[in-house]
Amino acid sequence: xxxxxLAHDIRLIDTTLRDGSHAMAxxxxxxxxxxxxxxxxxxxxxxxxxxxxxxIGGSSFNYGFSGTDEMQLIAAARDEVTTARIAVLLVxxxxxxxxxxRARDAGAEMVxxxxxxxxxxxxxxxxAAARELGMETVGFLMMAHRTSPEDLxxxxxIMVEAGCQCPYVTDSAGALLMHEAKARFDALVxxxxxxxxxxxxxxxxxxxGVANSVIAxxxxxxxxxxxxxxxxxxxxxxxxxxxAAVFDRLxxxxxxxxxxxxxxxxxxxxxxxxxxxxxxxxxxxxGWAGVYSSFLLHAERAGERYKVPAHEILRRCGELGYVGGxxxxxxxxxxxxxxxxx
Amino acid sequence: xxRDRVLAAIVGPGNIGTDLLAKLQRxxxxxxxxxxxxxxxxxxARARELGVEASAEGVDWLLRQDPLPEIVFEATxxxxxxxxAPRYAEAGIQAVDxxxxxxxxMVSPAVNGAEYLEAPNVSxxxxxxxxxxxxxxxxxxxxxxxxxEIVASIASRSAxxxxxxxxxxxxxxxxxxxxxxxxxxxxxxxxxxxxxxxPMIMRDTVYCxxxxxxxxxxxxxxxxxxxxxxxxxxxxxxxxxxxQFDEPAPEWGGHARVAVFLEVKGNGDFLPPYAGNLxxxxxxxARVGELMAQAKLEVxx
Numbered sequence: 001x002x003x004x005x006l007a008h009d010i011r012l013i014d015t016t017l018r019d020g021s022h023a024m025a026x027x028x029x030x031x032x033x034x035x036x037x038x039x040x041x042x043x044x045x046x047x048x049x050x051x052x053x054x055x056i057g058g059s060s061f062n063y064g065f066s067g068t069d070e071m072q073l074i075a076a077a078r079d080e081v082t083t084a085r086i087a088v089l090l091v092x093x094x095x096x097x098x099x100x101x102r103a104r105d106a107g108a109e110m111v112x113x114x115x116x117x118x119x120x121x122x123x124x125x126x127x128a129a130a131r132e133l134g135m136e137t138v139g140f141l142m143m144a145h146r147t148s149p150e151d152l153x154x155x156x157x158i159m160v161e162a163g164c165q166c167p168y169v170t171d172s173a174g175a176l177l178m179h180e181a182k183a184r185f186d187a188l189v190x191x192x193x194x195x196x197x198x199x200x201x202x203x204x205x206x207x208x209g210v211a212n213s214v215i216a217x218x219x220x221x222x223x224x225x226x227x228x229x230x231x232x233x234x235x236x237x238x239x240x241x242x243x244a245a246v247f248d249r250l251x252x253x254x255x256x257x258x259x260x261x262x263x264x265x266x267x268x269x270x271x272x273x274x275x276x277x278x279x280x281x282x283x284x285x286x287g288w289a290g291v292y293s294s295f296l297l298h299a300e301r302a303g304e305r306y307k308v309p310a311h312e313i314l315r316r317c318g319e320l321g322y323v324g325g326x327x328x329x330x331x332x333x334x335x336x337x338x339x340x341x342x
Numbered sequence: 343x344x345r346d347r348v349l350a351a352i353v354g355p356g357n358i359g360t361d362l363l364a365k366l367q368r369x370x371x372x373x374x375x376x377x378x379x380x381x382x383x384x385x386x387a388r389a390r391e392l393g394v395e396a397s398a399e400g401v402d403w404l405l406r407q408d409p410l411p412e413i414v415f416e417a418t419x420x421x422x423x424x425x426x427a428p429r430y431a432e433a434g435i436q437a438v439d440x441x442x443x444x445x446x447x448m449v450s451p452a453v454n455g456a457e458y459l460e461a462p463n464v465s466x467x468x469x470x471x472x473x474x475x476x477x478x479x480x481x482x483x484x485x486x487x488x489x490x491e492i493v494a495s496i497a498s499r500s501a502x503x504x505x506x507x508x509x510x511x512x513x514x515x516x517x518x519x520x521x522x523x524x525x526x527x528x529x530x531x532x533x534x535x536x537x538x539x540x541p542m543i544m545r546d547t548v549y550c551x552x553x554x555x556x557x558x559x560x561x562x563x564x565x566x567x568x569x570x571x572x573x574x575x576x577x578x579x580x581x582x583x584x585x586q587f588d589e590p591a592p593e594w595g596g597h598a599r600v601a602v603f604l605e606v607k608g609n610g611d612f613l614p615p616y617a618g619n620l621x622x623x624x625x626x627x628a629r630v631g632e633l634m635a636q637a638k639l640e641v642x643x
Contacts, residue, residue, distance in 0.1 A: 060491055060532065061491045061549040061551075061594075061599065061601075062491065062493050062532060062547070062549070064593070065593050065594070067593070092509045092510070093509055093512075093513065093532060093533040093534055093535070094513075094532050096510040096513050096514065097510055098510075098514075116535065116536070116537065118498065118537045119498060119506075119535045119537065121503075121506045121507070122506045122509045122535065124507065125507065125508055125509065125510060146537075320538070320542075321536065321538030321542075322536070322538075323534065323535075323536050323537075323538075324534075325493075325495075325532065325534035326495055326534050326536065328493045328495075328545075328547035328601075328603070329495070329545070331547075331586065331601065331603070332545075332547075332582055332583070332603050335582075335583045335586070335603070336583075339583075
């Protein structure tokens, strides 16, 4: 499968309405989605991801039920765009090809298939389906800090062979320091850079998202994620509006109108924020201990329910090596910590 | 002539088939006479060492044997089982299907193990289904369960190529079985592979939506009873904590929730103990096969 032509130096993908779903406890309203999409589209953002935070099919006890059916949100987003296109996330083991078909019918034109960084071989079924549906394909190698650059590149190879046009270094825990991120960018570009694009998805838990995005560009990464107001799991994603401003200063063409994006963040997203993702103790611990960013709100709730500090729950999750999707283990850990405390 | 054991065959001499053989060798009602593959393999060699007649000539060979087995355990692939199943049925051999083919009724020994003793073909569902459906059943026999959801976490090393290539099969089949066999109105299943070293022991979480006024003490008692039932064939099946009840919430449609946290440690017969997901499949299949065999021994052949 060939990779798509890029219209600009970098393809910015905005994930406010997907990763931001975590920070919104999966309660985005259709109005919020329409307003955000309209603003992103007007600012020239090419791709807008809309899904439950844990991907299509993620509405559940384990991750939180969607306030509004995500297919309705995807269709609303599709309805608002003039030039932008809609992407969805799919985590095999949570979402299925049936969910993907529904998302395609609702107007999604790209799927980002996400696996843990060592488990790419659960993705070919979904890449094959996406190709049959005529969708663009991205592959998320999540928790990319948890494997070596060389092994991450091998996993990217598995995805590309399966039909992925753009494997991502996905720093789900916001744990990658600059040299660690660079080593992974270099390894992926060397392995698949002749036939696929390489992407980067950052979290701000240790404030590295934007800096790593610049290093990504310098290393040959051509697809970069951001969220308006950083709205995302943990302390959020690299803010799209900051990325746009920084790349503009670097003379890198993203095709995005910086002023319009600043307005989108300030005037559209900020008013509906229930919490502005920030680097507080819990979120920093996630980056420090390498914990999946989406665990944050779940750990806070379990901490309250079982009267144990959320940051201790998160640290324990890091020590035990839990991966994305194991939100149930947060409750298990909280029960264990409460028992230890007597 | 009175028989003391029923003849059986295992088709598929891989890790699952080998572990199943180890379990059935302890059985007082089943004698595994045949092990069948399609190429020479370590599994066939191991079976021969244990005195089992083993062949790489496939089901053709098996169906030429005299006597024929009365029960065949199939641990191949969904495709292979779909091809073989009609031939077993024609030969009057009962099939216990450990593949995801799902041709026959879905069976969980602790829930409906005795219901299909004469069915020509039974499906062992999935590993996550075997681990969690008994709990859904434990709740649904006390109070209506409008929705149940299960999360199975397994060690990466215990997830074979077949599971990985078609992970949707797990999600669909397990979700459907949570409803059909577990007794919930709707079911959903999630599977997570974790590569941590040393490998994590299989973990399962079961969430059931229940009414605000449901009898929590009765639910807890029922869950403990079912755990004891499953422990009869999987001794390492344990609750990590008492069932957790959460108060009704608007996002749950005003329902309350019970959450059950399980650990499934395998017996370590052939498969490593962390692979509780594989162990519970072979243990459940052995259990169902033994129930079938007992039924056969109780009536004249």
